[in-house]
Every structure is written in structure tokens, then in C-alpha cells.
Amino acid sequence: NMELLGQYNDATLPDGGNSQKKYNDIWGYAANGREYALVGNAAYVLFVDVTSPTSPVLIDQIAGGDTTIWRDMKTYENYAYSISDNTEEGMMIFDLSDLPNTVSKIAQTSDFFEEAHNIFVDEPNARIYVTGANTLQNGLIVLDISNPLEPVMIGNDTLLGGYVHDVYVKDNIAYCSHGYNGFFVWDYTVADEPVLLASLSTNGYNHSSWVSEDGSYAIFAEEVPQGLPLGVADLTTLPNGFMEVESYFQFPLITNDVKKNTPHNPFIRGNYAIVSYYEDGVQVIDLSDISNPVLAGYYDTFPNNTNYAEYFGCWGVYPFLPSGNIIASDRKYGLHILKFDEDAATATDNFTSKDISIFPNPSDGTFNILMNKNNSESNSIIFEVSDLSGKITHHQVLNKNADVVDLSFLPNGFYFGKIIMGEKEVVKKLVIGY
Incomplete structure (x- = not known):
């Protein structure tokens, strides 16, 4: 019940010397009735029109100056922000207002950092949260982007959990993946005075998370060691200063391997988690009952593997385009435009x-x-x-x-x-x- 509608994979793009690592993260953008995918490549940020999903069209590809396997892109209003790790590129700002004609890089600054691992845009509050920056290894940088072209640093604090790998933010509450130190929730209402609300020790390297639309739970992924399941954290107890794990779950496509599949980046849309799952591609998981999640659909973007051995395959996914189409980035095979049949998923709830x-x-x-x-x-x-x-x-x-x-x-x-x-x-x- 997941269908491949279209794909974009340019054989001429640089791969940094490893064809399994040509592409990295992905984000989506929609304006004026059209939809776009922002895709990270070893050397470029790609801007692809996916309005007609069966015929994706490259609008532009813009270099940052270095080669890397880590890029992250987010949007605010009609601008896109891009950072990269293990580089000296700083942060790039792109003007998207002339799409579908062209994209312009209007700024590239190292005022706040030269490299970072991830960013998250809290749109209602006009803030960018920066993780893994070389200028602040053990905390979050917070930038005010009320003026999108001139970010201002309003937070730069070291955090108790140390290095932050990734972050999700809603209503000034930052849900932080602190690697081996676990999953922490911080109140950033006052950007330069974060307050710890609760923390949770998990089983491995806490990599990334997303929060349900009602704020009652978060789903988190642990990347190291390989084969750990996804976890669901109950957030309803945050006012009491603690969190608990509601459930762990995974649905490997290869069932005869001692090792299991490894999740990378989870998202939540309605009652579904949409997860980039490395060697198993994209998985859609029904979270209607968070104590007993059910695999509702999947598309394997990386069919090469016969066991679970590497961090190859699907890196990122974006499920929030107005059309309902899901876009995903496979490290080797590039952009995938997918359709998830929710009606068929509902019909298969008792047959998995x-x-x-x-x-x-x-x-x-x-x-x-x-x-x-x-x-x-x-x-x-x-x-x-x-x-x-x-x-x-x-x-x-x-x-x-x-x-x-x-x-x-x-x-x-x-x-x-x-x-x-x-x-x-x-x-x-x-x-x-x-």
C-alpha cells in the first residue's frame, strides 16, 4: 500500500568517493500550488519540483563549497536554511520566492558556526535551533529569524545532557536527542535560560525524535548499536518532572537475520509515524494504540541488502506536502516520491x-x-x-x-x-x- 510515483537520481552528481553516500537529508516546501523537495547531496543542495510526482524536475543545484555526507535543510516563510557537518560552510540562506523558475543563494555566513549537525525551525516563534555546532558542542544555539535574512543569536547555552545530535521544537519546548546520554526535554521560553523539564535514559545512541500532534507522546530513534527498535515516550507526565517509555517496536523486512533493521529519522502525521529506516527504506506505522503499534505500509528504497549490516539506504523522509505524497532520500538512489494508501492500510490492520x-x-x-x-x-x-x-x-x-x-x-x-x-x-x- 505504498507506491513509487517518481524518482530523481542524477548519475553525474558527486558522491564524495562512495556511491552509497551520494545523498543525505531531505525537506519539503510548498507554495502557489506547487510542491518541492530540497535534497542534500555530497556537494550540493538540490531543489526539485515534485508537483507532478511522476516527472520530477530539477530547478537548481547550489554548492556550499565543501564535500560532506551530512547536510540538513529547513524552511521558513519563502526562505530555506542549510547547514552541513564536517565542513567550513557555515549556514546558507536561499530565496525560494522565484520558484519554479530559480532559487538564489542570498547569504552564506560563518558568524555563528562553521559546521553543525542539524537545525530545526520553530516557525510560530521565528527561531532556528542549531545542534552539534563547532562553536557549541554541548548545547543548542538559538537564532531569531524574525528578519529572515539577518539571524540574531539569542541563545548559546551548554546543556546538562551534553552534545545534542538532533532536536524537535514546539511551543518553545525542545525535545533533544543527547546521544548516549538519552532523551531530554528543555523549556526554551527564555532562549538564553533553558530549563530542564525531564530526561530519559534509553538503550543506545538517541538520534532523533518527533512529537505527536497533541503533544502526548514522542517517538524516538536510536542509531547505535544497529538494530535497536523505535521507542515511544509518554509525555503526559512532563508536568511531574519525568517521562516513561510506553513501548518499543520494530518491523524488519528481513526476518531471518539475527540483526534487526535500524531507524534513522521518524516523523508523525496524524496517527502515523513515517520513518526513514536505512536498509528497509520508508516505513509507515500506525500509532493509534501507542502500546501496540502496527506496520501499516512500507517502500524499500534500498533493495540491495540480504541482511542488516550497514547504514546504507534511506536517510530522510518528509510527509507533510499538501498533496499527501511522501518524499524520501536514499543515500544511493536519490529522491523517491511515494504515495501511501491510508484506506488500504486501514483494511489491513488485522493482517500484518x-x-x-x-x-x-x-x-x-x-x-x-x-x-x-x-x-x-x-x-x-x-x-x-x-x-x-x-x-x-x-x-x-x-x-x-x-x-x-x-x-x-x-x-x-x-x-x-x-x-x-x-x-x-x-x-x-x-x-x-x-
Whole structure:
């Protein structure tokens, strides 16, 4: 129930010497009825018109001066701000008002830092929060952008949790991922006098987070070590000075690996978490019941892996375009424009990836398919196999609760197996010959 509408991947773009790391983060922008993707490349910030998702068009690519695997971009009004890590680029400011014709870099300043890891724009309060800056390793820089072209530093404080990897901000409350020190929540109502509201020790390197629309919970990702699940933190107890973990969860597409998939950057839209999941691409997770999240859909932007071993694949995702389309950046394969079918996801709530086992996988071409719960419905079960281009290569009606599928006639490679039961669907990655 996730469909690839379009893709942009320029083979001539620099990759810094590693084709697996050509692209990095992504952000979205919409104005005058048109939609755009801002995509980080090793050397450039790309501005791509995705209004027609099947035919994305590059409007501009603007260099910062250095090569890096870390870029981050955010927007405010008709401006975009871009920073990078392990560089001396400082912060770039772009004027987006002439889109879809062109984009102009109107400023590049190192007044506040030369390198930083992430930024977040708190739009209602006209502030940029800067993490991982070389001028403040153990805290947040806060910039007032009431005048978007002339940022003013209004906060520059060291924080108890030390280095901040990433931050989400709403109503002057900063939800900070402090790496191995955990997840901290700070009140920045007075920008140069932050107040600690609560902190939470987590299982690994707390990398990033996003907060639900009602502010009742946050979802956080831990990047190191590999294979840690996503966590849900209950925020309703913040007035009492503490937080608790409500649940942990993950839905690896490869189920026969001892290691598990690794999340990178989570977002929340309505009751869904939309997560960039490195080697598993984009996952959409239903959080209607935060104590029992359900995988509602996914699209694998990086089908190369047969196990979980690297931090390759999907880096970032942006789910807030007016069209509802989801844009994602894969480190090797670039920009993906995706459509999530929420109606189909609702129909599959009681039939998920956990309910189907396909083994062995990888295989020589013969796969066993087992329903992990009894199929009491009268619907026939259809099994469809498609290649990476979407071409259907096999169609078969399965026995009710178990069957064997022979795909040995197909060339070695990566495929997708779709199990269809009435209006319900589950898709799994298949690997032949590895």
C-alpha cells in the first residue's frame, strides 16, 4: 500500500568517493500550488519540483563549497536554511520566492558556526535551533529569524545532557536527542535560560525524535548499536518532572537475520509515524494504540541488502506536502516520491507482516509460505511476485494456511512477494540465489 510515483537520481552528481553516500537529508516546501523537495547531496543542495510526482524536475543545484555526507535543510516563510557537518560552510540562506523558475543563494555566513549537525525551525516563534555546532558542542544555539535574512543569536547555552545530535521544537519546548546520554526535554521560553523539564535514559545512541500532534507522546530513534527498535515516550507526565517509555517496536523486512533493521529519522502525521529506516527504506506505522503499534505500509528504497549490516539506504523522509505524497532520500538512489494508501492500510490492520512467514529467504527459488494465525475467512489467498520495476512475474492461488511456491525459473535477484486476502495485503522482500 505504498507506491513509487517518481524518482530523481542524477548519475553525474558527486558522491564524495562512495556511491552509497551520494545523498543525505531531505525537506519539503510548498507554495502557489506547487510542491518541492530540497535534497542534500555530497556537494550540493538540490531543489526539485515534485508537483507532478511522476516527472520530477530539477530547478537548481547550489554548492556550499565543501564535500560532506551530512547536510540538513529547513524552511521558513519563502526562505530555506542549510547547514552541513564536517565542513567550513557555515549556514546558507536561499530565496525560494522565484520558484519554479530559480532559487538564489542570498547569504552564506560563518558568524555563528562553521559546521553543525542539524537545525530545526520553530516557525510560530521565528527561531532556528542549531545542534552539534563547532562553536557549541554541548548545547543548542538559538537564532531569531524574525528578519529572515539577518539571524540574531539569542541563545548559546551548554546543556546538562551534553552534545545534542538532533532536536524537535514546539511551543518553545525542545525535545533533544543527547546521544548516549538519552532523551531530554528543555523549556526554551527564555532562549538564553533553558530549563530542564525531564530526561530519559534509553538503550543506545538517541538520534532523533518527533512529537505527536497533541503533544502526548514522542517517538524516538536510536542509531547505535544497529538494530535497536523505535521507542515511544509518554509525555503526559512532563508536568511531574519525568517521562516513561510506553513501548518499543520494530518491523524488519528481513526476518531471518539475527540483526534487526535500524531507524534513522521518524516523523508523525496524524496517527502515523513515517520513518526513514536505512536498509528497509520508508516505513509507515500506525500509532493509534501507542502500546501496540502496527506496520501499516512500507517502500524499500534500498533493495540491495540480504541482511542488516550497514547504514546504507534511506536517510530522510518528509510527509507533510499538501498533496499527501511522501518524499524520501536514499543515500544511493536519490529522491523517491511515494504515495501511501491510508484506506488500504486501514483494511489491513488485522493482517500484518507478522502474520506471514516466508522461508528460507534468501532461497534457491523455493519458498515456504506459512500463515502464522489461522485464516478463518473464506477469501482465497493470492500470491503475486514482482521485480524491482514493478512487473508481475508470478501469480498463484495459495492453500489456506500453508503452501510452497517455486520461483526457481526467475533469475537471481531481489523481488517483492505480495500476499492478498480479500482487501488485505502484505508485501515482503524475496531474495533468490544469494
